[in-house]
Amino acid sequence: MPSKKFKSPKILDAGAAQHKEHEKPIWKAVKAGNVDEVLRLCDEDIGVLNKRDPEGAAPIHIAFLYQKNEVGKALVTRYPECALHQYDRRLCNPPAAPGPYAGENILHIAIVHRDFELVEWLLDREPRLLEAEAIGSFFEPGQGTYFGGYPLLFAVASNQFDVVEVILNLKLPPIADDEKAERLERMKSIWLADKYGNTALHLCVVHELEEMYQFCLQKAEEKVHQRAACESKQPLKDQPNAEQLTPLALAAAMGKTSMFNFILEQSIYPAWVYGPVTAKMMPLVGLEQPIVNDDGKVTDAKTALECLISGHSRVTKCLPLDSHGQIDADVYAGRLEIVMLEQVKQLIDKKWQFFGRPEFRRKLRNFLVLQITWTVASVIPNEGQVGKIISIALEVVVGLLVLWKLKSEIQEILVKGIEYFAELRRASAFDNACSLPFNLLYVTGFILRRLSELTEFEGLIPWEDACFGCAALVGWMTMFFFLLGMRTTGPFVIMIREMISNDMYRFGTVYISVLMGFTMSMYMVLGREYNDIRAFFMHMDEFILLGTAGELPASMDDWQGKTNEWYAHALLIAYILFVVVLLLNLLIAMMGSTYSKVDEASTKRWYVEIVGIMVSFEGERKHKEMQIQRNQYAKDRPPEGLTREECTEDQWLQRLQFEYEFKVMDKDWQMKHSETQQKRRQKREESNSTSHVKGANLKRRANRGARADSALLDEDTKDIEEQERRQRERLQVSQADQREYVAQSMAMLNRIQR
Missing domain, CATH: 1.20.1440 (de novo design (two linked rop proteins))
Known part of the structure; x- marks a missing residue:
């Protein structure tokens, strides 16, 4: 009985299928690094260069992926067109979806391998490698391998300063097609953004690269004159991505406290110093103040404070999710830590003092007037002429208040958009969830009541009562919004x-x-x-x-x-x-x-809630009104590149930018002062010691001089004494002669007398 032929099972996994494909000669030769064999196979059949494995890779990709650079360079040198090959499953046999590595080319691989010499060699051979964008799921935001798509952004995300410098300063060959030349020029621009709108600064935030962030900012200032006409005219640090997040807002959304603080410090400058207190100025644009474009229109970019009230929500795709589809708990903890940063906390306190609390009290007063008036109107006996008049008057007051609130809600939706209205978080979301339904339910019940009275149709009464009953419940539940704003009841x-x-x-x-x-x-x-x-x-x-x-x-x-x-x-x-x-x-x-x-974390959470309350209040006001409010707690500064004479008062107010002054107390100032005093004391002691040494040296020198003078004096004294001695000897000799002369004279006189 003939044995049945064994059939191998169908391989469905792409990785296993790739290993199966790589058993063929061209792949084996490439992975073995056999340059001669690879070139021989290509010369025999040029089509092997275009072969694709199940992952969409060509032989040139495998050569550089397995770091067989000699094989890769030989293929690029002999067949330059293969250098532009990208990962693409659509070129497989049979064709498939683009795949997880779609768009990746050999320059991406060289950058990830951190092979600087290879990067230079490839760019010198084929600058068009800069145009490829890795768009596969392997490189999507939220993955650990999200590097921005384009080679320049890959170099930024992998923190390779030398590669970034080479790409930015790359001299391109002349290209006849202006459109292609402009596109290639844009691929080496520091303002380059990927398909998600993320720039180099966004990627620095995602990967927490502080030095690279500063490096990119510096390059943007150096090359500001090289910006293409189609690129945004906003500063690079204020450029939002597709999710309307600036780098600062992205750091807040991702809960990256260190990066958020670092970005803030880049724009903060000292105003004055008094002992342990240092006053610093912090720009509010992007942090608390919306970004305004060159046309004077408010952009849709979210501020950092709006991102901080997002709670456990995934504000950006750059945040990875766990197996349950939730963000990591550290992200929420990081957002709370950002709120408690000293400069941010002081800003929230000051804004709450001058804008939030007065507006909060005004809205609370209006809410209590509305609810109490409606409660009185509902329970007061509707009997007699006086009772009817009072009931109708109260209903009219309640109706006007409700219409006024409804107008505010509709105005907020028209100004900010329904998406903004629906995306609000924390206390602001609670306010929207209760306020708008209450207004609609009350208006509906009021209309049904009037219709039932006009038509005398009793079938509308149950629906009217249901609307008013639901409105009463939802209305008083709005009180929780105001309880959140109170320090005692908020937690x-x-x-x-x-x-x-x-x-x-x-x-x-x-x-x-x-x-x-x-x-x-x-x-x-x-x-x-x-x-x-x-x-x-x-x-x-x-x-x-x-x-x-x-x-x-x-x-x-x-x-x-x-x-x-x-x-x-x-x-x-x-x-x-x-x-x-x-x-x-x-x-x-x-x-x-x-x-x-x-x-x-009750204090941190309460601060988040009052930020949410103020965001809710801001949504009900126009940008110009908020600009006037900011004058109460911040210092205005003229817009860049604009003078007051060039625009109207409204345009000037619309584009006005604000700075907030916050104070930092140096707790170690006394210790530093003591250290300074100690250093000065040491210097004085060293100086005194030096003077003492110098004095001793001088004294020793003086002593040596005194001893020399004493020796000279002794010699002089000896000479004088010798002279005196000699003089005394001469004098003694002369006295002896005189005595002898006198004796001879006396003897002679005696002889004469005798």
């Missing part, structure tokens, strides 16, 4: 929100499953004889009351004498053990844990 409301959104949600998901199971079981045993759906919901109500209020089922008396009475009691006991003992205590434990977490 408490945050805890309630966290418990509802996290703990109650998880508990409710489990409890509904348990409730439906027990209800269905009880209905099948005791309720089917009634043949009424109300019996099902009756048992459900009884189980809910038992789990929440501990009330035993009212229908227990009806169980007596039933065949399955024992089963109903067993089911009841099981429910008590599972829900009342287990699930409710588990819920209490989860709420206790949530309370502890919120309480630890």
